[in-house]
Structures are given as structure tokens and as C-alpha cells.
Amino acid sequence: MRIILFLFISTLFASCSIEKSMNNAEYDAVIAKLGSAPSKNSPEENVMVGDAFRKSNRLVESIPFYREAIKQGTLEEAPNLYLAQALKVEQEYDEAKRILDNYLPKANDDKIRKLAEKELHNLQKIDELKQKESYYRVKNLADLNTEKAEYSPVYSRNYLYFTSNRDGSKIYRTTGTPFTDIYRVATKGANVELTTLSPLDPMINHLDTNEGSVAISPDGSSMIFAKGNDGKAKGYSEVNLFFTRFRNGKWSEPVPLSINVAEAWDSTPAFSPDGTTLYFSSTREGGYGGADLYQAKVNRRGRWVDVRNLGPEINSAGDDVFPYVSEDGSLYFSSDGHPGLGKLDMFRAVREGGHVTVENLGKPMNSSADDFGLFQFNLTRGFFTSNRKGGRGDDDIYTFINDDPDLKVVNYFLTGVTYTTDDAGEEIILPNTKVSLTADNGDVLDEAFTGADGKFDFRVYPEEHYDLIGEKTDYFTVRKDFTTIGKTVDKSTLTEFITNITFETKIMMDPIVLERAIVLDNIYYDLDKANIRSDAALVLDSLVQIMNDNPEIYIELGSHTDSRADDDYNMKLSQRRAQSAVSYIINEGIQAERIVAKGYGETQLLVKNAQTEEEHQRNRRTEFKVLRYNPRDRDDDLPPDESVDEYDRFFKDSGDGNG
Template structure:
């Protein structure tokens, strides 16, 4: 598998290495050359040489081949802190699970072992203990090698758009990449009807995308086919892995434009394996940037209305582990499929499905035959029951191969939940009108951002939601108050036993009313009451003031005055003093909730601004006794005027002749 190379520091190795040539090659990341040099002159009793050779195999993604050299290094007394851990990983990749457990158990109990690697060893030991359960788990997958496409070289990361199968390969030969000893990879496309490939139509993508001296990696195609995002790097001209980045290009006037790096790339990090959500509003990718949970983690970025990717977020420890997580794919039923060697698996990278239930993420290994002790990765669904993935398992055509799969689970039923709505405002006559181009965010109960989008010209938005969860919908637009609306799917779950269709879509409707920010316009806070002649904040008033705190937090650009008014049934001086104390008490409460003092001032008006001048009834007096706020100053965010990075629209793929391929299956499941 040549799709990712993660370079790790090897402490104290180079100074004692038995071969200066190999040492120099290793320092440059030329692992295949290290293997060639040391294989000819290896001293089995030289711990440093054996550890370097083992690391060269591991870092060029040949972990199975590294096992005997980790063993030699260990037996020769290597002082490298990771030798036991990586030896066990190599044994696991060769399905020598009992031997791997023995090494890990011994290493964990060492009194002065390396703490970091001992923690990793414990995780690996726990994962190995779960292999039997993974093997026994029932599933209905059938897999088959895509023989018409695969070669002795690497083919991986399939993506389909409009009956075109895109993939990554080094099948055309060319210049050799020193890290792996194989040719640089390029992007290809071929006509296909489902899994029936027309190999005569195979061709590499244009030279403006493919470069003979650089690896082009995994790609993602926008829903309208007008844009692609792909990984590019690993030219071998720089040490480390900091040159691997995500690039984008658009199809204009019959040709692809010059690819440009995405703004979300992180210097000195490996950013790769991009994938769009079905609606095109979220980009998932894998990265080794600082602040993650281990090696490569999966991140998300949101598409803003100017066509740029923003708000990069790590998906958290429910998805990411101290190992590597990569190759995300979000399916039409809301599941995220990805590859990992950190979750419990059979050896190398395994395929997993992450499902959201009641606000929590559960991760499930897809089991055999989807997974093996080799690397299984880059799943792409053609529809909810079939698709493609990549693997370098034994029995393939060569290096990485593309496989097809079908899920024949007879009880497979899918329920999709959505919330859709429209953003509105009001005109001067208080008539409701549509408010387009409004940013709407869907937040889970813990304020996790589940989705973001901008409303269309007719004000519409739509999000996938999940059963039995509470949400907040947040509307944001320049010159309007950011508005928060509660939405829930609690007690609205469909009874699956009543379903007759394979796919059931449930849509909830709502709307968000947005108020324009008008300076000095008074807005009444209803139901704020005080005891007679007092200014203490009562519990019922606190609830209303908490809503103002939320408004202040959601609208950090506003500076307000909080005003208190009385009726006219006491002397003027008394009412003025009482209203000032009440206003200050309310402001102090709000500041105590974390709002900066400079953003809010207290103002007592007494009876100087009566709504009902000659009040006679208690209802009229209550109208005069009120608390209001008004915006004194508003500092809207400056909008960046940048060129869009990608254009993404919603569309769907159609199932064509995919079944015909499996009709020719020999029943072996291979």
C-alpha cells in the first residue's frame, strides 16, 4: 500500500548505525534504498542495523516483512523504546496473534519500560483480545477482485462520478519513488457501468493534475463533477512528510484549471484522503497535524457561502485513536466508513463503520471478508448495499487492488431523518419575508457542530439528524441577530418493525425567524418581575435574563444598554432610583454569567418613558413596568473577499449494471 507514508523520529539510531550509506538514505526517507543496502550487508547481531532495516520496512508500509528484523534487533539488545511494540505489531500483521500477545504482555510489565510505548502496547493487547469476537461476528458481505482493472502495480481509492471510475495507481511505470521503490502514483479514470469496467477507455488524468515526479493520491469529486480535491506530495525531494497537501481544481471551458492547495492544509503535516458528504457542505480528510490523538486523525471542514473550507475540527476520540485513521467516506444513510489500525482489527488497516445513536458514536469493524490481516481501506459505496474498497491482501493481482463488495443482509432497512426549514425576517409592515444566504448551523446538545450550510435564494436549509437527540438550530447573518431555535427528535423514532421499504426518509419541518439589528431600537424582555420595592433577581427573572446572556454570547458584535422602567404610582425620584438599582442588578447578573462588562450598561428610566400615559388598570401599569434592551453599538465581522476553493452542489448517483458483475461470481466470496 503506497498511499501514505508517516515519518517518525528514531531516537539515537543514526549515531550507531553500521552503514553510513543506509544511514544517509534513512535520513532522507529513502526507505527502499535502505532495504537494498542493508539486505546485502546485514549483521544479524547488530541491533542498530536490524532496527533500521525493520523501520525501513514499516515506514514503507511493509510491516509484515519487518518482523524478523525487529526480532533480531530485540535479541541483540536494542535500546530503542519501540522495538517490542513494533515487533508485536509486525507479528499481528502476520496473524501470529499469540506470539504478539506474549511480546506485548512482557513489555507492559517491564519495570522501567517506555511509558508512551507501554500505553500503546496495552491498547494493542486489548485489541488483539477482541479478534476472536470479530472473527465470529456474522455479516452478509461478499467481495470480489475487480480483475478487469487491477494489475501487478497498485490500484486503490476508487471514486465514481457519472459512470466514470476514478482511482489512484502507479500502473504506467515511470520514475521511482525512493521511499517505496515503486513508481510515483497518478490519478486515472475509466468508463464503468457499476462494476463493469470498459478497460479500453482507461486514461490518466490530464498532465496539469498528474506530475511525473510527484505522487498524486486519493481524490474526491464534488457532487456536480465540476471540482475535485486530491492529495499531492511525497516527491522525495524533502525529508519528512510535510509536503503532502490537499489540492483543488475546477473544470472550466473544457479543461481543468491549475490545481491550488487548500487553505486548510497545515505546514509540516500530512493532509490527505479527502471525501465530501453527499450534500457537499462538509469535507472530511486525514491529517497528522499537531493536536490529534495519535498518528493520522480524521478531521472535518465546512464550506462557507464564499466557497472556502473553514472551521476545521478533529472528529474526537470516538473516531480517532493513537493509531492511524484515514480514508473517510460518508454514506447516504449517515454512516461514516473509514480505515484504521487503532481500533480492534485483524492486522493492518481495517474497514470500520461509525454510527451515531442518541448523540454517541459507535464504531464497528466490518469483519471478514471485508477485512483481512493486510491493509483494507478506501471504501466507496455505489449504493447502500454495494461498492468498492482497496486491499493488498494475498490472492490479489499485485500490490494494492480494488475490490467490489455487496451486502446481502436480508434485514437491512435504512431510516433517514432530516430537518428542513426556511429562514425568515419581517419587513417594515411586520410581514414575514424569506431571508436567503443565511448561515444555519445544527448543534447537538453538547454544542457539537453536526452540520452547517447557507440557505438558498428561497431561504431553505436541510440537515441530516439522528433519532432521540436534542438540537439547536443557529441562524447567522450580517446585520441580523444570531438566532437560536430548539429542535428535537426525541420520541419521534420510527418503529423499524413496521417498515416495508428498504429506505424510509422522515423529514421534520421548521423555520427560523431572524430580527434585523437596529441601533437604539428597544426590545422588551417579557416576564421580568421584581418584588415590591426590591431589585433582587428572582428565579423567574433569572430565566429570562439567561436568554439575554445567550443572545449576547451568540452575538459578540453587539454592545447594549439594559433599561428598567417603572409605572407612575410613586414619586419620580423614588422610581428613578429604584429603576436604576433594578437595571444594575440585572446587568450584574449578566456580567456574572461571563458577559464582558464593557458590552453592557445599566440605565434606569423611572417613569420618564411611559407606554400608557394615563394608566388606570393593573394591566396598563404592567406595560409601563418593563425591562428592555437596545443595541448601542454593532461591530459586524469583516467579510473576507477570497476566491472560492471549490464548487459543490447536490446530486446523486444511479445504480446501473452493477448486479451483472456479481451474477458471474463463483460462490466462493473471493
């Protein structure tokens, strides 16, 4: 009896120990205890081992454990999905389809069912992807790669930066492999000079943390990289983004970015070509799948702000990671949620006509394994990472060349200036103005702050309509439309590889002056009537837009008549007309307390003793004026904050650029 009790207690403690290791993400410990013979494990243990292999990026090795768990009758539904995904990596596409076909009719877990349906749809696209024409050529960067992992290459100023566990001695218990560090090596194109290979200094690389993917600022002086938490960073238990600057021959102490989210995985950073946008991947709440792609903008104070999800056209139900924006505005990224050949495939997203199209790069850029971390050396050459068969070991760095003979690049840019006018009507440059580029659906595509010259620049896309929104404290927020529709170029007529087309515009900013009347042109009423005509409604709609864009203003809407009736009649008529216009505006959603109606009759004639119909029309006008203004704190007028951490000011102070 004692022996039986002892065996029971021993088994109980062993089970608790394994679950504890699993909960602590010590997947290698779970595999060491249960990963030898799936037929000897319970269904629960086999699912646990399968999950341990999958979560430590060893998906193929999970196959016998998920398969055995399903055979044993596990009640968990997720192993069906994960087994199909693992079989896809092994190019056993028909078997993967069979697993999902058997599972779906009896699915009860709504979330897993939807993911399985999506995976089955993706599997049905495999043959189409295999037949995709490709002009890419790829080659293993064998001089650099080892049997360990080398991944996430980034080229900057004659150096190739990458992440590797090649020299690690301490083992990361999640994967059973050494911790990763960031390295750099001098290179001329794809020709690396191995004698220059070295890890970054200990200020960056720590013995007991994983340093991950890197983004180098365009000037080469600053770096944002992913770093695993060592337990000392309060509130950050996952992977997060850190900033450091190279100055006076060394890297500064890395500090976490304010856009990190506690308990989320924030990683795979990349700068836009001009350095004003940071792209990254995150598992924060509110996304469309596992890890989603996001962007943040740097404001004129150097802070990363306005974090935005890139949307459902790009983000999938799976993981979308490793963004990269090329010189032609294309967004490259990796995903296991879009139709692909294996686990992570590489994709290219382009915008045209107001829509985003996502294209799989096809073979040989993609394989049945993980393919990710693309970085272009120029528009036809670059680097990426793959753990495909035939490599040197784990993840390897590859080079690629695009030999497409019809490849033509057309870049469209919009440049402009913000200005105001003086009393004489002369234009005056207006600096420190926030300008936003928005699509027809209201999505903000880009933002900029004008400098001392009042200039702003945006990349725009073919066959698309935009609104430009100018904002500055003490000035009316204004909108100006712009379109590339009918202005795009037929690539077949071009002879140059790269063609840049620049459009120009101006944005006039009116100051907010209390009690100053502003005429609303083209608001007409039928004779002796106060109802809003359709043509007048269009003008009033523009005032509604002004009110929505400027929530800090409270206005009076005034109506004036000409002098061709008696004073009392005109006063009453103008009040009815003003009230009618105000009622229209309130019905469009403007708060009633923000607008009042005022009829002036003929008391404020612009043309006294009017004789012509044109002169009478000038007197018959509708105006608005600002009665009260509660200015918001807008970023354009905020002074530099000396308490801001160093990383928050890097964009204003680029350092010595020797990184």
C-alpha cells in the same frame, strides 16, 4: 594500522550513508544495504531496517529485524510495539500478545507504553470480531487488478477512478516501487470496460511524483486529489491536497488547497453527498494519534474553511484514514487504532442520541492485512481496497455486496427558512444568512448559507437535541432549539428500503437598531424589592446568551415601574432593579463595559392611567437596547474576491461536467 584505519573510516562512511538514506526516507536503499541477514546487523541497524520496511508499508517483512533487535537487547522500546503489530498482520495473535505482555512491565517510554496497552486491548477483541455476523460478500475485481498496486477506487458518472503504479517506469526510492498515477476506466457497476482504461493526462500525472487518492465532486466536474511534493511547491514537503477542474475537454492545472498544512501529510479526500463538506486525513498538530480525520466546509464564496477534527470518538491513537460518507449519513473509514483484525480495518461510524458509535465491518470486508478506501456504488454495493492474501499482487480493488435482509435506511432531514419582518409584521425572506446546527455540547455539526429563497437543509440524527444558530451582519445572532427526541421511526414497522423524513422550521432574525427598546418578558420582582428571583434569572440567562452570541453589541438594561408610588421612590427602585440585573449578567461573565444600568421609574409608561393589574404589569417591565454596535466582517456579506484562485470558486461554477 593503515588497513585498520581504512576499514574504520569505510565503516563510518557506510553508517553515515545509511543514516542519510533513512533520514531522506530512501527506505529501499536502507533495505538494500542491510536487509539480507539480521543476525549480522547491530541492534541499531536491525531497528533501522525494521523501520524502513514498516514505513514503506511492508510491515510483515520487518518481523525478523525487530525480533532480532529485541533479542540483541536494543534499548529502544518501539520495536516491541511494531513487532506485535506485524505479528497481528500474520495472524500470530498469541505471539503478539506475548511480546506486549513481556514489554509492558518494564516500559519506560510513556507514549509507547500507552500505545502498547491499546494494542494489547485490541488484540483481546480479536475473537469477538471473528464471531461477528456479516452479510457482506466480497470479490476481487480481477479484470482490473495487476501484480502492481491498484487502490482507492472512486465511482463517478459511469467511470471508476483509481490510483496505481501499474505502468510506472521511474522508481520511488521510499518504497522501491514505481511512482503512482491516477487512472480511470468506464464501468457498469462492477463490469469494467478495459478498452477504455487510461491514465489521466500529464497535467495531473507527473513522472516524478506520486498522485494519490481522489475525490470527485457530485457533479463530476471537479477533482481534489493527494499529490506528493516534487520539491517545487515551496513550504509543502509532504503529501498535500490539490484541486483541478475539467473544462473544455481537459483538466486545469492543479493548485494546492489553502487548508493544507506545511510539513503535514494531508491526503485521502472525500466529498459529502451534497458536495459542501470535504473530509480528509492529516497528520497536522493537535490530533489524537498519527493521522486523524478532519472536515472542512465550503462557504458561499467557494472557499474551504472551518477545518475541524472529527473528535476522539472517531479518531484513535493510531492512523485514521480514507473517510467516505454514504447517502445514509454513515461515515466509513479505515483505522489501525480501533480494535481490528489486522493493520488497517474498515469501520462504520453512526450518530444517534448525541453519541457516535464506531463499528468494525468484520469479515470478509476486513482481513489481517490492510483494508481501506471503501466507496459505495449504492447503499448495498461498492468497492474497496485490500492487500490480503489471495489477490493479484500488491493492493487490489475488490467489490462488495451487503445482503442483510433486515437492512432498512431511515434518513432524517431538517429544512427551514430564515426571515425577518417589516413594520406591519409581515414576513420577509432573509437570504445570505449563516445557519449552524450545533449539538448539546456546543459542537458544530453542520453549517449552511441560505440562498435567495432563505432556505437551509441539514441532516439530523435520531433522538438528539440541537440548537440552530442564525448569523447575519446587522442582525442579532439568534438561537432556536430543535429535537428529534420522540420523533424517530421504528424500523421494524417499515416496508420500504429507504425512508426519508423531513422536519420543517423557521428562524426569525431581528435587525439591530440602535436605541430601540426590546422588552424582556417575564422578569418579575417581589414587592418593593430588587433581588433577582429564580424565574427572572432564567430570562436574564437568555440575555447573557444574546450577549455571548453577539459580542459586537453594547447595551443599556432599563427597568421601569408602574405609577402606584411617588416619582422619586419609583426612580430609585427601578435603578436598584436595573443594577441588580446588570450585576447578575456581569457575574455570568459579560464584560462590565458592555452593559449599563438605567432606571426610568414611571417616566415612560406604556399604558397611561392604567387601571387593571394587567395594564400595570405592562408598565412594570425590563428592556434592553443597543447603544453601540461594532459589526464584524462576516462571511455572508463579503463580496466575491476576484483574486481568489480558481479552486476557491469551483462550488459556484460547476464547469461542463465532462470529467
